[in-house]
Amino acid sequence: MFVVETPRIARKSKPGQFLVVRVDERGERIPLTIADSDAEKGIITLVIQEVGKSTIRMGVLREGDTLLDLVGPLGKPSHIDYFGKVVLVGGGIGIAPIYPVVKAMKYAGNSVVSIIGARTKELLFWEDKVKEFSDELLVTTDDGSCGHKGFVTDAVREVVSREPQVDLVVAIGPVIMMKAVAEVTRGPAIQTIVSLNPIMVDATGMCGGCRVTVGDRTKFACVDGPEFDGHLVDFDELMRRRKMYVDEEKTALQKCRLNHVATQHTFRAEHKG
């Protein structure tokens, strides 16, 4: 977890938006969701899952370190409005980006049911933060080490069948999870928004690397999204496209001889300008 001083992004950031980071001169541009922001203090919070070279490299940064490049906020903000009863789902690292949506939906007067889940207890975070703005919070872990044993989709199914009326579902997390949530809500035809995470380069709409198929149309997730109607998204294509560089990613990881244990730090990095 990172707290980053960047007044110009903090000032403009809205729920659902992300930024692009480049750690050093040889680094790639990686997109990360703005999980929280404070315009007055000029800070934002990023939560990062260490999955490959760039994210592991971010993990070894220390308090006071500087990120070379930071651009944002990017993407269209979430559509925040009064819907009535909303179910907000964050799976794994998706807990971070669902949090600002929870907060904003609550402020907009909705009745908020939040569902967060992870593989196991150690990977859960922000239960308190999410709870603070939720009328109800359901927690799931795959192994049952905390909350209900099972997937977040099980909880979604339960809530959907129990509540007489659900007006909106927002799901953020692994692609497979978002796909499963969209399947649960397709039958009862509950509007379902998902936040897509294809591979990006510029994240300004100039390369098309992030293209996704939504209802038979090609969209650029970085500028047309990242949020889309979950019932129209071609999730299988997205999963495939996210694997485009698996071989190269392995090479990159081998090259980066970082003797590193995944941990979570809270510290401050600032960037110039």
Add this chain to the structure above:
Amino acid sequence: MEEWKKHKQPMRRQDPHVRARNFDEVALGYTEEEAVQEAERCLACKKSPCVEACPVEIDILGFIELVQQRDFLGAARKIKEKNALPAICGRVCPQEDQCEELCVLGKKFEPVSIGRLERFVADWEAANTETLAPERPAPTGKRVAVVGSGPAGLTVAADLANLGHSVTIFEAFHKAGGVLVYGIPEFRLPKAIVQREVEFVKSLGVELRLNYLVGRTITVDELLAQGYQAVFIAVGAGLPYFMNIPGENYNGVYSANEFLTRSNLMKAYRFPEYDTPIKRGKRVAVVGGGNVAMDSARTALRLGAEHVYNVYRRSRQEMPAREEEIENAIEEGIDIRFLTNPTRILGDGKGWVLAIECIKMRLGEPDQSGRRRPVPIEGSEHTIDVDVVIMAIGNGANPLLPSTTPGLETNKWGNIVADEDTGKTSMEGVYAGGDIVTGAATVISAMGAARRSARAIHDYLMTSRK
């Protein structure tokens, strides 16, 4: 006429077999002797039709005469009166459609190699002199924001700084230069040259703010509210077109913008030393016939491809790429399939590209562009096995900035509507120029528009009461 005067003095280039596998610059430039000899070919026509054909009206005869007299520095200064970026233009301008097209010598023989001379003179100046920033004029106290740091943005910034205005450039990327850094590859335009020009603009007092996506990080209205009295929009034509044929989202299909950005800006050609990956296809098909297509094809080759096809729906004659680059590409072994158009991309069942299906074309009646329209020949479908496909069929206007700037008029293609002579848009104090106004065009036309607009912005700043 002596035989040597009939032909262009050839420019030394890396051997095609060698250069097809490295990213070093292909063309090596003239020596002093070669340059003087080429300059001697000039007929010194009184009317100088070449100058009329130059979008920024460089005094071509004037600089060529200085080369003849071996006053290379004087020649460089002469060019710089009109063109701030000669080392770049000498390398990338489509001279055969501009100055050299109208060269009188070219009517019977080969035209004078004006582009190569421009390049020589600019390189000579860089190698032999310290670039001194001109003296700073008295500050006017006026502030101008420039959005985008491509050739248009850099030119307008330099011109306005030279007039005493305080100029800030806002650039979305982490590096300045626009297409010159992310699009045109190192082997055609070394990045050190672009960097030199950017440094020069900075030395004039221009402030460069990178990682600012105008429309998201800050809006045009906010810039005006923050005390910039004028804004110049030069965001280029950055939206890649796809063909909308089946299979375009398979893994292995790129837009040229993505492919070139990964390789050039992110230095994926040096992966894993640099972190950004790129698919190194064994058999690559590039679709399109412009500079972008040539650059993509030749980059794919240098990334190690065994066979690179260039699929183009018209014939050689209609190809919009620079003549020299088409020749270079063919020499390097790019397999250009003229009068051929893709109909769909075939996958391997696991989501990866396997082949591209194409159809043969013939040329029919001329279309609006005056070029003969390609018409498919029924039943001529055939497939080419490839593992990477690069779409280089054109770029349009990125809607991001216009859509976040209420009151800024655009046309039906999304280009900003701006007066041709001044760059004035529908918003007071807001000007625009370059590819965002004209659609994808050339470096020199973007610079020309910027230069005209700089004059208009100066007039506006000095007369407006704001």
